[in-house]
Amino acid sequence: MNPVSNFSKRPTPKTLLLGMCLMLWSFAAWSQYDDGKVLLTGGVGSIDGAGGGGITPWAVINGYGTRDGINAGVRYTFAYLPDYSLNSISLNIGFYDRLELSYAYSVLPTGGTFDTLGLVFDLLNDTVASGIEPFNTTIKMDIYGAKLRLFGDAVYNSQSLIPQVAIGGFYKENKNKVLLKTLQANKAKDWEGYISATKIFFPISTLFNVTARYTSANQTGLTGFGGGDKNDREIRFEGSIAHLLNKRTAVGVEYAQRGDNLDDRSVALGNEGNINLTPITNLLSGLGLNIGNTLTQLDESDWMDVFVAFAPSKNLSFTFAYAMLGNITLTPDQQGFYASFQASF
Amino acid sequence: MTFKSTLKSTATGAALIFAVSGFHTALAQGGPPFGESGKAKAFPGIPEGTVEAMGGEAGINLWVKQLFHYILLDYRIAPIFIEHGNIERQIALNTQLVQRVLGAGNEYLGASMSAAHGDLGITMEEFNAVVEAAYNACDAVSFHYYQCNQIIAGLAPFTFDIVTQ
Numbered sequence A: 001m002n003p004v005s006n007f008s009k010r011p012t013p014k015t016l017l018l019g020m021c022l023m024l025w026s027f028a029a030w031s032q033y034d035d036g037k038v039l040l041t042g043g044v045g046s047i048d049g050a051g052g053g054g055i056t057p058w059a060v061i062n063g064y065g066t067r068d069g070i071n072a073g074v075r076y077t078f079a080y081l082p083d084y085s086l087n088s089i090s091l092n093i094g095f096y097d098r099l100e101l102s103y104a105y106s107v108l109p110t111g112g113t114f115d116t117l118g119l120v121f122d123l124l125n126d127t128v129a130s131g132i133e134p135f136n137t138t139i140k141m142d143i144y145g146a147k148l149r150l151f152g153d154a155v156y157n158s159q160s161l162i163p164q165v166a167i168g169g170f171y172k173e174n175k176n177k178v179l180l181k182t183l184q185a186n187k188a189k190d191w192e193g194y195i196s197a198t199k200i201f202f203p204i205s206t207l208f209n210v211t212a213r214y215t216s217a218n219q220t221g222l223t224g225f226g227g228g229d230k231n232d233r234e235i236r237f238e239g240s241i242a243h244l245l246n247k248r249t250a251v252g253v254e255y256a257q258r259g260d261n262l263d264d265r266s267v268a269l270g271n272e273g274n275i276n277l278t279p280i281t282n283l284l285s286g287l288g289l290n291i292g293n294t295l296t297q298l299d300e301s302d303w304m305d306v307f308v309a310f311a312p313s314k315n316l317s318f319t320f321a322y323a324m325l326g327n328i329t330l331t332p333d334q335q336g337f338y339a340s341f342q343a344s345f
Numbered sequence B: 001m002t003f004k005s006t007l008k009s010t011a012t013g014a015a016l017i018f019a020v021s022g023f024h025t026a027l028a029q030g031g032p033p034f035g036e037s038g039k040a041k042a043f044p045g046i047p048e049g050t051v052e053a054m055g056g057e058a059g060i061n062l063w064v065k066q067l068f069h070y071i072l073l074d075y076r077i078a079p080i081f082i083e084h085g086n087i088e089r090q091i092a093l094n095t096q097l098v099q100r101v102l103g104a105g106n107e108y109l110g111a112s113m114s115a116a117h118g119d120l121g122i123t124m125e126e127f128n129a130v131v132e133a134a135y136n137a138c139d140a141v142s143f144h145y146y147q148c149n150q151i152i153a154g155l156a157p158f159t160f161d162i163v164t165q
Helices: A013-032 A113-122 A177-182 A278-286 B003-019 B056-071 B078-084 B087-101 B113-117 B124-140 B145-162
Strands: A070-080 A085-095 A099-109 A138-151 A164-174 A189-201 A206-215 A234-246 A249-256 A303-313 A316-328 A331-344
Touching (some): B056 B078, B056 B124, B087 B145
Antiparallel strands (some): A070 A331, A138 A164, A189 A206, A206 A234, A234 A249, A303 A316
């Protein structure tokens, strides 16, 4: 797994366009620049690019802009798991503490089980496009997000239980159509919607967030959307609790429900999924390599993490977490450390 | 129904209830944000004895003095307070106010927050700058962060009277 090489290639037209937009925005919006929020009250950023926790969006508009201005942030996130490493670069812009736009590019190099499968599928003379190459299978996804704060105040409305509420959505484009077909996902591109409610209770120095996400994503879209010939969306619950230790540091936990679209589905090879893998598995079993179960996807696990976020200043924040992601498609027990670095401007 | 599906249904229902609570007044604490004694109705409640734990009137006064020290160092908000004049009187009145919102039950002899700030055109950035000065003042007088958050919780309801722009 080489987490850096996928970011070091020649800039694509999309990257150049994004860079130009950033430059134009920076000139035009400088007069509207605003960083008036109190430390940590803009949240950090989720792997989907939206402001909030690490794995779930919150109702806060990311960044330090108050309702009088604009603020933006860029973020790099890295998670190291036994069979994967997630790399994500994201950008979000908050407008007048009301609207947030975000973009994230996720890269998920795989290893372990996918490498083994890649070697096995190579035995089929490369004529079968599985999307799984030994030692070179990387999942990539673009995520476009938008969030609108509807009502409420998460920070100062301390006498009321009414939270700050926002609605938002993502449009996710997974680049690995062939791989997703092998995993029997229904679609490679899809949208999600969510509603979040966030509230800080200062007497107990604690923030609470709940999010209901309407989605059919598998592993947040990294293994596609839906399963088989269905793409049924459902509402999934996500929650965060963050305790403020001091004005620069918060610790907390997060939880995000996942779906079951690909649970117990075997990998499918061939245009019609009609390649019979039994002779291969039998051959390998005879050689002492029992990979029969490897070809069946495990029940997708709900995600959890425990985190600590530290903001030495309004321009910089760090988040470190231990992520417990459970089963990810063919691989069990995916848990490991996560780090995220955000610069706000 | 499996445990996982039960948890999903229960948690999803709770999330939706929390999220739409703005449309249901029964879930919001009704009435004014301060009790008859002037104590802020911050949820889940400012602990009894908070003022005493901060050194009583003397401790709060020390904090307010540090608050103004940091306010007058901040270019964003210093002119507002300087223009208002009589810093010593502002310190004395704010000492009364902070004790009162924390539940000391004392008298406050100053103007209401809306009357005192209505014409000033205070922005959210300026209000937040005072909050930042409040945290710096807490560090200066060695109030614990959790104690500082009681002050923030007590004064937070004034946001909507003070921020008028």
